[in-house]
Amino acid sequence: MKAAEAQLDIAVYAGRRRRLARAMGAGVAVIPTAPERRRNADAHYPYRFDSYFYYLSGFDEPEATLVVVAGEAPKALLFCRERNEEREIWEGLRHGPQAARERFGFDEAHPIAKLDEVLASLIENQPALFYPVGADPQWDARAMKWLNEARAKVRAGVAAPERVQEVRALLDDMRLVKDAHELSIMRRAAAISAEAHRRAMCATKPGRREYEIEAELLHEFRRSGAQSPAYAPIVAGGANACVLHYVANDAPLRDGELLLIDAGCELDGYASDLTRTFPVNGRFSGAQREVYELVLAAHRAAMDKVRAGNAWNEPHDAAVRTLAQGMLDLKLLRGGLDEALEKETYKRFYMHRTGHWLGLDVHDAGDYKRSGRWRALEPGMTLTVEPGLYIRAAPDVPEPLRNTGVRIEDDVLVGEGACEVLTAGAPKAVDDIEALIRDGRAAI
Numbered sequence: 001m002k003a004a005e006a007q008l009d010i011a012v013y014a015g016r017r018r019r020l021a022r023a024m025g026a027g028v029a030v031i032p033t034a035p036e037r038r039r040n041a042d043a044h045y046p047y048r049f050d051s052y053f054y055y056l057s058g059f060d061e062p063e064a065t066l067v068v069v070a071g072e073a074p075k076a077l078l079f080c081r082e083r084n085e086e087r088e089i090w091e092g093l094r095h096g097p098q099a100a101r102e103r104f105g106f107d108e109a110h111p112i113a114k115l116d117e118v119l120a121s122l123i124e125n126q127p128a129l130f131y132p133v134g135a136d137p138q139w140d141a142r143a144m145k146w147l148n149e150a151r152a153k154v155r156a157g158v159a160a161p162e163r164v165q166e167v168r169a170l171l172d173d174m175r176l177v178k179d180a181h182e183l184s185i186m187r188r189a190a191a192i193s194a195e196a197h198r199r200a201m202c203a204t205k206p207g208r209r210e211y212e213i214e215a216e217l218l219h220e221f222r223r224s225g226a227q228s229p230a231y232a233p234i235v236a237g238g239a240n241a242c243v244l245h246y247v248a249n250d251a252p253l254r255d256g257e258l259l260l261i262d263a264g265c266e267l268d269g270y271a272s273d274l275t276r277t278f279p280v281n282g283r284f285s286g287a288q289r290e291v292y293e294l295v296l297a298a299h300r301a302a303m304d305k306v307r308a309g310n311a312w313n314e315p316h317d318a319a320v321r322t323l324a325q326g327m328l329d330l331k332l333l334r335g336g337l338d339e340a341l342e343k344e345t346y347k348r349f350y351m352h353r354t355g356h357w358l359g360l361d362v363h364d365a366g367d368y369k370r371s372g373r374w375r376a377l378e379p380g381m382t383l384t385v386e387p388g389l390y391i392r393a394a395p396d397v398p399e400p401l402r403n404t405g406v407r408i409e410d411d412v413l414v415g416e417g418a419c420e421v422l423t424a425g426a427p428k429a430v431d432d433i434e435a436l437i438r439d440g441r442a443a444i
Contacts, residue, residue, distance in 0.1 A: 010105035012181045013058045016174065017068055017076045020056065023170045024070035027128030030119065031056060031167060032065045032139060046228065051360035052132070052171050054269050059104055061094065063112050069122060075107040079115045116142070120149045124158045130167035168365070175359060176366035177380035182270065182359065183413065186382060187422055189226065189267035190411050193274045194425030196220035197261060200235075201433065202440025206255040206280055210235040214249050217263045226265035230272060231362050233263035237280060241405025242390040244352060253280045258288055260405050264362070271362045273384050274423045275409035282437040284430055287400035291389055292430060294326035295406045298387040299428070302354050306385060306412055306419040311374040316354040319387040323350050331398055332391065349391055355384040358411055381414040382422075 020029065033053040037045045049060050057066050057078065064080040083096035101109035110118060123129055123146055131143055143164065150160035178186065196217045203216045214235045221229060236246040237253045241260035253259060257280050264272035277292065279285070284292060301322045302315035324346040327333040332349055333340050340346050357364035359382060368375055386409030393402035408428055413420040427433050 009058055009181075010103075012179070013056060014076070014105045016056050017066075018074065019174055020068055020167075020170060021070040021074035023174070024068070024128070024130060026071045026126065027069075027130055027161065027165070028119075028123050028126050029068040029070070029130035029167045030065060030143070031068070031132065031171075032136075033059075033062060036062045048228075049269070051269070051365070052168060052175075055171065055175055055360060057104060059095075059100065060269075065112065065115055067119065067122065069126075077108040077110065077118070078104065078106045079110050079112045079118075082111045082113075116146070119146050123147070123161055124150050124153070126161050128163045128165050129161040130165045130170070132168055133164060133166045135168075172365040172367065175364065176357065177378060178359060178382055178413075179380075183380075183382075185268050185270045186272070186359070186411070186413075189230075189265055189270050189272040190274070190422035191425055192221060192224040192226050192267065193264045193272040194423050195224065196263065196265065197274060197276050197426040198436060198440070200261055200263075201276070201278055201427075201437050202443075204253060204259055204278070204280055204437070205282075205441070206253055208253050210237055210240075210249040210251050210253065210259075213253070213259070213261070214263075217261070221265040224265075226267045228266050230264045230266040234261065234275075235263070236260045236405065239393070239403035239405070241277070241407075242392045242403060243405075244390070255281050256285065258292075258404065258406065260407055262407065262409065264411075269360050271358060271360070271364075272411055272423065273358055273362050273386075273409060274411065274426060275386060275388075275407045276426055276428060276433075277406045277408065278433045278437065282441070283434060285400075287398075288404065289430060290330065291391065291401060291404050292406050294323065294330070295387055295389050295408050296428060296430075297326070298322040298354075299385060299408045299410075302385045302387060303410075303412065303419060303421075306377065306383070306414060308377055308379050308414055308416050310377050312368050312377060313374040315385060319354045319385075320346060320350070323387060323389060327389075330401060332401070349389055350387070351390070352388070354387050358382045358384055377414045379415055383412060383414070385410050385412055 031053050034050040039045045067077040069075050078100055080100050081094050083094055097109035147160050199220045200213050200216050214233050232247045234246055235249045237259045238257035240246045258277055259280050260277045262275040264274045298319040301318040305314040305318045324340040325337050333345055357366045388407030391401045391404045411422040427436055
C-alpha cells in the first residue's frame, strides 16, 4: 500500500472514532472484535472480524478490542496480540501493539492481556459505559466485573458509571450512510459480482450441476481479488428456486428450466448481493418469460421509488402492487387487486421484503423504522432491490407456471434523483440475457 493510501485509511478510521466520541458525549466505549471459531479438533473456520470493530479500526486480527474515551480529551486505544515469533511461523504476521498504533493511527495500544487492568481504571469517574450489550454473555459478565471493581472504590471517592448503554445503536446510524471510502469498495465488489454472474450465465447448460456453476462464481470472485463470498451462494435450478435459502447446490440442470443464482462477493469487508434468473438452455419459454417480465416490472417499479426523501417502504409497496396485479393476470390469484393487497393473498407467491440495507454486513446495520414511522431514504444509503415470484406446484396453479422461481436483485445507492445501480453490469432484460448466453457459449 502506498504511503498516501495508508494515510487516507488512517484518516477515515480515525474520523469515524471521533464521530463516535462526539455521539457519546462522555464515557467509555468498548468494542471487541469477533472471536476465532473452532470448526473441529484443531481446525478453525476462516476468520472474519466483527463489522462494528472493523468499521472503527480497519484492524483485521483476532483477539483485539477497541476502546474509545469521549469527553474533553477524546482518545482511542487498541488492545491486541503481542508479537510472537513461534505463532507467526504458523499463522502469519502479527502487528503487535506498537506497530498497530502507528499503522492504524491509535492514541495508545496495549497487549490484549492488559485489557481488564486498564479498563478498570479508565471507567472510574466516567458517566457511562458503552459496549455491545447482550451480544455475548462473556462480555456482559466482563463489563459487570469492571463496574463492580469501580463500585468497590466508592469510599475512596471513586464513582462508577451510572449507566450502561448499547454502543451499536450509535454506530448503526453512522454505518447507514456510506462515505466515499466505503462506496469505492462497494462499487468494486458489485462489479466483481456482476462479472461473476455473467460468467455463470455463459457457463450454464443442460446436464451440468448446480455446484459446477457455483464454482464458476467462486473462481471469478477470487480471480478478481475478493476475499470470499459474502454469504453462502444460492444456485437453484427448476423447483429449487422456490426455496428462498436453498444452498445444497447439487442438483442437475435440466433443459427447459430456469436457474436462479443469488451470490455476491465480499471485498475488504464489504458485501455485494446480486440475484439473476435465466434459462438453462438460453431461451425463455413463453410462460417463463411472462413470469420473468412481471418480476422485472416490479423491480422497475421499486427502483423508481428509491430516491432521497421517500420512505423506506415505498419501493416494497410499489413492487407488491405490481406483483399482485400480475398474479391476478396470470390466474394465480382470484378477486381484485384491493382484496389481494388487503388480505395479503399475494404472500403465497411473494413472501419476503423487497430489500435490505447493505454494507459491511449483507443485511447491514440500521433501523428501518423510527418512532413507528418508516425511515426516509437519504443520499449515501445503500440497499438491495429484490422482488421475486415463487410458484410452487399445486392443483390450482396453471401447469405451465408450476415450479417456477424468479428473483431479480440489484445493489443500489440512494441519490438526490434516480438511484445508482451498482450491479448494473449483470444483464437483466430478457433480450440481453439471451444474447449474452448465446454469444458467451459461442466464444467458449
